[in-house]
Amino acid sequence: MAKYQKPLYWHIRKIVIDHDDADDVLQNTFIKVWKGLENFREESQLYTWMYRIATNESLTHLRQKQKSNTTSLHPIEYQLSKNLESDQYFKGDAIQLKLQQAILTLPEKQRIVFNMRYYDETPYEKMSEILETSVGALKASYHIAAKKIEEYLING
Secondary structure (H helix, E strand, O other), X not given: OHHHHXXXXXXXXXXXXXHHHHHHHHHHHHHHHHHHHHHOOXXXXXXXXXXXXXXXXXXXXXXHHHHHOOOOOOOHXXXXXXXXXXXXXXXXXXXXXXXXXXXXXXXXXXXHHHHHHHXXXXXXXXXXXXXXXXXXXXXXXXXXXXXXXXXHHHHO
16 A cells, blocks of 8 residues: 555645645545455456545545635635645745646646646546546546646736
């Protein structure tokens, strides 16, 4: 499991942004993996299965954060962007910060697809297994996300 910790952490971190939240989600992911290991049917690779669990746990975390933050006037994406600016673990320059802010403007699914393809260079076939979405839909989602990011960087 140790060999999966770092790549799963960074996958989660790209979704939830905050370091402490990423650690919590990673821990929840490993708990779910451990509890579900005996039911793992090897229809996919172990890492693909773990990646799917990490993605689902990350999205669940964001939804819970959104629900518990009903007093704020700002959407969760705005708060994540502000967290990114003050994050001591974020080592990027101004351009990388702007790119991350652009990514945060994307809808959830497009954000995940963009991160998996752009940063992790995940093949569409593997993304299809993880996200349980067709390759064609993933390609379209990535293309739309890239266009939105380009527009944000030019106009935003």
